[in-house]
Amino acid sequence: MTQKQKLVLIGNGMAGMQAVEDILKKDSAKYDITVFGAEPHGNYNRIMLSPVLAGEQELDDIVIHSKEWYAENNITLHCGEKVTALDSTAKTLTTEKDNNFEYDKLIIATGSSPFIIPVPGKDLPGVISFRDINDVNMMRDAAKSYKNAVVIGGGLLGLEAAHGLQLNGMNVTVLHLMPTLMERQLDEAAGHLLQKELESRGINVITGADTQEIIGTDRVEAVRLKSGEEIPADLVVMAVGIRPNTELGQAAQLDVERGIVVDDHMQTSAPDVYAVGECVQHRGQCYGLVAPLYEMGRVLANNLCTDSLENYEGSITSTKLKVSGVNVFSCGEFLATEDSEDIVYRDPGLNVYKRLVIKDDILIGVVLYGDTADGPWYFQMIREQKNISDMRDMLIFGQAYATGGGQDADPFALISALPDEAEVCGCNGICKGDIVTAIQDKGLTTLAEVRSHTKASASCGSCTPQVEMILQATAGDAAVAHAIEPVCGCTTHGHDYVRQQIREQGLKSIPEVLQALRWSTPNGCGKCRPALNYYLLCQWPGEYNDDYQSRFINERAHANIQKDGTYSVVPRIWGGLTNANELRAIADVVDKFDIPTVKVTGGQRIDLLGVKKEDLTDVWADLNAAGMVSGHAYGKSLRTVKTCVGSEWCRFGTQAAMTMGIELEKLSWASWTPHKFKMAVSGCPRNCAEATIKDFGVVAVDSGWELHVGGNGGMVVRATDLLCKVETEEDVKEYCGAFMQLYREEGHYLERTAPYVERVGLDHIKAHVVENEESRKQLYQRFLISQRYAQIDPWAERARDKVHAHEFSPLAQVG
Amino acid sequence: MTTYWIEVGQINDIPPLGARTINTKTGRIALFRAEGDKIYALEDRCPHKNGPLSQGIVHDCAVTCPLHNWVIDLQSGEARGPDQGTVPTIPVKITDGKIQIAITAEATGTND
Ligand code: SRM
Ligand SMILES: Cc1cc2nc3c(=O)[nH]c(=O)nc-3n(C[C@H](O)[C@H](O)[C@H](O)COP(=O)(O)OP(=O)(O)OC[C@H]3O[C@@H](n4cnc5c(N)ncnc54)[C@H](O)[C@@H]3O)c2cc1C
Ligand code: SF4
Ligand code: FES
Numbered sequence: 001m002t003q004k005q006k007l008v009l010i011g012n013g014m015a016g017m018q019a020v021e022d023i024l025k026k027d028s029a030k031y032d033i034t035v036f037g038a039e040p041h042g043n044y045n046r047i048m049l050s051p052v053l054a055g056e057q058e059l060d061d062i063v064i065h066s067k068e069w070y071a072e073n074n075i076t077l078h079c080g081e082k083v084t085a086l087d088s089t090a091k092t093l094t095t096e097k098d099n100n101f102e103y104d105k106l107i108i109a110t111g112s113s114p115f116i117i118p119v120p121g122k123d124l125p126g127v128i129s130f131r132d133i134n135d136v137n138m139m140r141d142a143a144k145s146y147k148n149a150v151v152i153g154g155g156l157l158g159l160e161a162a163h164g165l166q167l168n169g170m171n172v173t174v175l176h177l178m179p180t181l182m183e184r185q186l187d188e189a190a191g192h193l194l195q196k197e198l199e200s201r202g203i204n205v206i207t208g209a210d211t212q213e214i215i216g217t218d219r220v221e222a223v224r225l226k227s228g229e230e231i232p233a234d235l236v237v238m239a240v241g242i243r244p245n246t247e248l249g250q251a252a253q254l255d256v257e258r259g260i261v262v263d264d265h266m267q268t269s270a271p272d273v274y275a276v277g278e279c280v281q282h283r284g285q286c287y288g289l290v291a292p293l294y295e296m297g298r299v300l301a302n303n304l305c306t307d308s309l310e311n312y313e314g315s316i317t318s319t320k321l322k323v324s325g326v327n328v329f330s331c332g333e334f335l336a337t338e339d340s341e342d343i344v345y346r347d348p349g350l351n352v353y354k355r356l357v358i359k360d361d362i363l364i365g366v367v368l369y370g371d372t373a374d375g376p377w378y379f380q381m382i383r384e385q386k387n388i389s390d391m392r393d394m395l396i397f398g399q400a401y402a403t404g405g406g407q408d409a410d411p412f413a414l415i416s417a418l419p420d421e422a423e424v425c426g427c428n429g430i431c432k433g434d435i436v437t438a439i440q441d442k443g444l445t446t447l448a449e450v451r452s453h454t455k456a457s458a459s460c461g462s463c464t465p466q467v468e469m470i471l472q473a474t475a476g477d478a479a480v481a482h483a484i485e486p487v488c489g490c491t492t493h494g495h496d497y498v499r500q501q502i503r504e505q506g507l508k509s510i511p512e513v514l515q516a517l518r519w520s521t522p523n524g525c526g527k528c529r530p531a532l533n534y535y536l537l538c539q540w541p542g543e544y545n546d547d548y549q550s551r552f553i554n555e556r557a558h559a560n561i562q563k564d565g566t567y568s569v570v571p572r573i574w575g576g577l578t579n580a581n582e583l584r585a586i587a588d589v590v591d592k593f594d595i596p597t598v599k600v601t602g603g604q605r606i607d608l609l610g611v612k613k614e615d616l617t618d619v620w621a622d623l624n625a626a627g628m629v630s631g632h633a634y635g636k637s638l639r640t641v642k643t644c645v646g647s648e649w650c651r652f653g654t655q656a657a658m659t660m661g662i663e664l665e666k667l668s669w670a671s672w673t674p675h676k677f678k679m680a681v682s683g684c685p686r687n688c689a690e691a692t693i694k695d696f697g698v699v700a701v702d703s704g705w706e707l708h709v710g711g712n713g714g715m716v717v718r719a720t721d722l723l724c725k726v727e728t729e730e731d732v733k734e735y736c737g738a739f740m741q742l743y744r745e746e747g748h749y750l751e752r753t754a755p756y757v758e759r760v761g762l763d764h765i766k767a768h769v770v771e772n773e774e775s776r777k778q779l780y781q782r783f784l785i786s787q788r789y790a791q792i793d794p795w796a797e798r799a800r801d802k803v804h805a806h807e808f809s810p811l812a813q814v815g
Numbered sequence: 816m817t818t819y820w821i822e823v824g825q826i827n828d829i830p831p832l833g834a835r836t837i838n839t840k841t842g843r844i845a846l847f848r849a850e851g852d853k854i855y856a857l858e859d860r861c862p863h864k865n866g867p868l869s870q871g872i873v874h875d876c877a878v879t880c881p882l883h884n885w886v887i888d889l890q891s892g893e894a895r896g897p898d899q900g901t902v903p904t905i906p907v908k909i910t911d912g913k914i915q916i917a918i919t920a921e922a923t924g925t926n927d
Binding site for chain 1: 831839843872873877882922
């Protein structure tokens with residue numbers, strides 16, 4: 001048996017690892033692969049650090065290759081071990097731990113480093129860059145204890161950092177040397193629009209700002225500009241550019257200019273040494289975006305695994321800014337020259353700006369601001385150098401108009417019309433044909449499957465709608481039935497997609513959602529409006545204005561409508577405990593308002609049935625006066641927390657179940673959830689509170705508390721799954737809040753926790769709530785923040801403050 | 816039968832995509848403010864099981880009944896989709912934002 005060749009990769013980042021994946025795909029048996037990475041992690045999606053900083057994604061979500069993945073694929077990973085020397089004649093390398101290794105083939109993919117402007121103060125604590133997980137953690141930590149952030153650099157990276165820091169609660173100033181933002185991607189007009197938008201969000205932008213000095217003694221305190229102006233700063237993020245990491249190449253005496261020079265086969269000047277990624281220079285060009293780097297990886301994999309050599313011929317790149325709610329797209333040459341012509345479209349009302357640059361009837365550049373839906377289509381035309389003379393008059397209006405049909409054009413027809421070579425996923429360089437083939441050959445029916453087989457839409461996610469449409473068009477009903485159940489008849493989009501778009505596009509009202517996602521009805525229907533209202537409320541706590549008219553009557557009237565049009569009133573009875581005072585007040589309102597039925601509910605509370613709508617506010621006022629608040633018996637929200645008597649009284653009780661139940665109810669009351677949410681706490685495994693058919697059930701045992709999730713009584717009974725066991729009451733609260741928040745963020749509207757847990761899987765819940773402490777704490781934190789705005793007694797607001805008074809009185813009395 | 820035009824309030828008394836009620840001697844009337852500020856008046860009882868339509872969610876030119884989700888067209892009073900049934904509608908007149916509805920003498924309690 002011949003021994004396998006030793007392939008070594010230096011740098012386990014996005015480019016290098018993509019090359020390794022492509023190599024495994026071509027021939028998984030050819031090489032014995034070893035990978036060195038200076039960072040202490042497996043490979044993660046660096047692009048997504050921006051959404052992580054913005055709090056829109058978690059670090060867990062952006063891992064591309066976990067350490068297990070390396071093991072499963074028989075790859076030896078040395079992470080947290082930097083390679084310090086390379087001898088391309090002896091074919092060996094040395095690491096910082098002084099270990100030596102041999103190779104037969106070597107790939108250098110060391111990426112690049114942030115450029116630090118050489119001003120005094122640049123080494124002060126609090127001055128950082130934005131490149132890796134460590135930087136993001138530092139920024140998030142800084143935001144917890146400091147207020148003022150300055151970002152130096154108004155390019156892509158700087159603006160994403162500024163946006164993220166602002167969402168972390170900091171006051172942010174962006175200092176940009178040039179007169180307009182992102183001048184390398186945007187023309188002046190678009191740069192100004194962008195600046196205006198960021199300023200309207202409260203980000204301070206100073207252009208023409210030349211940094212002279214960073215001031216501070218123990219930590220950064222301010223940034224001084226050459227103009228003399230000083231901007232207070234507790235944190236300075238330098239995002240002025242990157243510099244290819246070429247030291248290894250230099251040390252090994254490879255040909256190095258700006259980057260490590262490679263030929264069209266991705267080979268460096270030394271035999272058997274190749275390079276891909278941001279560290280390389282190819283035909284005079286260095287790249288800083290992933291699409292070309294992935295292309296390099298594919299070519300290299302082919303050349304390392306097959307006999308037919310392929311050439312990499314350079315890439316045209318396109319840019320998108322990942323700041324939610326700001327749509328910017330640019331590609332190609334966008335500055336007008338003498339022999340180019342411009343087509344410009346502006347709509348200041350809609351804040352849309354588009355500019356196409358054309359030379360000899362060929363599209364050579366495009367800048368889009370506001371409406372970027374057609375970006376990929378223009379990008380494709382630029383790459384194909386397509387003659388556009390026959391659609392020139394409609395070109396600026398985008399694909400739907402230029403190729404016929406206008407706004408009513410069937411999006412499926414447009415997708416079908418795309419040629420197989422059209423690139424759909426820019427991040428991963430996946431064409432329509434690749435996706436169609438994978439769907440057909442492997443019988444894929446869900447977006448998740450398409451992502452895992454092709455990587456399409458698996459990075460920044462902005463092409464998800466196109467990928468979904470290709471899936472539907474190719475797999476037909478099989479895909480529709482499985483993959484995406486639309487929210488309602490007004491749309492073809494499913495719940496997850498809608499939530500994702502709300503998050504990513506920063507949609508903040510129902511009309512905005514309907515507009516952006518092209519709803520087919522002017523204002524939705526009784527099914528989608530409550531769902532959208534909930535999704536917006538959950539995404540933007542404290543910021544979103546609840547849309548009253550999008551709530552079902554019970555949640556508007558804060559009482560349950562009955563078959564005869566009267567209402568029922570259920571005050572909160574914390575943990576099922578009451579007292580003489582409360583009972584007296586209840587008895588009094590029953591007499592005073594002539595309430596026909598008083599019933600003990602299945603949820604350990606008291607229901608007053610048959611109250612006239614006009615009497616509701618007065619009934620509540622009396623109950624409020626006795627200290628009682630709404631029980632939300634009517635809401636998609638926390639309902640009851642049932643308890644048993646627990647160790648407070650019971651001879652078998654091991655823990656104080658009543659106290660625990662009250663604590664949980666105080667924690668979670670008034671929260672809105674996708675469907676109703678019920679809890680119970682039992683003081684011992686005899687489980688008298690029936691905790692194992694609740695959404696969140698707690699069962700006390702000798703050594704602590706067992707936590708159960710996903711139970712349901714009702715029509716389809718489901719017993720809970722055991723989530724884990726914890727020791728303290730504080731733990732119970734933290735796990736409870738974290739689970740509720742995860743369900744709040746991921747549950748589909750009107751999906752109870754039982755079907756939710758089955759859909760996402762218990763492992764998923766455990767991964768976020770049990771195994772990852774950081775993630776649990778963040779979920780819990782988000783829950784608490786949302787509760788800050790939610791825990792207001794709706795009865796008191798109406799009875800005392802006369803909120804929505806029109807709901808409770810007729811407009812007129814005739815006769 | 817005699818009918819009267821009676822002023823019952825202003826458009827702004829009704830929340831957009833919302834409803835208010837008017838009590839009369841012959842039953843309750845629901846007054847809707849639909850898409851584009853169009854005002855419709857219907858008897859406040861669903862043709863299915865008398866659900867109070869005024870408590871439903873208003874969308875486009877229709878309301879979804881709060882009890883069992885029938886969708887009633889506000890202009891014609893007819894149930895949409897597979898369901899069958901009609902709610903009596905009441906004529907409405909708007910002048911300068913003021914709403915008038917046409918009411919029978921019986922509903923006002925006057926016998927003539
Ligand atoms: C009042 C009460 C019955 C009683 O007199 O005991 C009740 C009354 C109603 N239940 Fe219930 N449920 C009541 C406890 C329960 C329980 C028992 C429990 O919570 O321990 C269950 C089974 C446990 C569970 O939910 O998993 C229960 C399962 C349901 C279901 C089926 C849910 C399911 O997932 O399958 C519905 C239908 C729905 O929500 O779509 C429902 C719906 C309803 C509604 C809200 C029907 C409606 O939409 O109008 C009833 C409202 C009556 C009213 O106006 O007050 N009710 N309902 C109980 C109120 C408890 C409380 O204090 O808040
Ligand atoms: C916040 C942020 C947002 C971005 N957004 C986008 C975007 O939206 N779209 C886009 O296309 N691109 C984006 N980029 C750029 C993109 O992430 C990079 O182009 C890409 O990661 C480069 O891949 P690479 O493999 O060349 O380098 P890297 O991903 O940086 O990987 C290089 C790895 O090599 C390691 N290394 C370096 N030297 C050594 C050594 N001597 N020994 C061992 N290991 C070493 C490094 O620690 C690093 O982990 C973004 C970048 C950042 C930082
Ligand atoms: S069991 Fe049926 S009838 Fe009884 S309260 Fe629940 S929903 Fe109403
Ligand atoms: S009463 Fe209106 S739908 Fe049943």
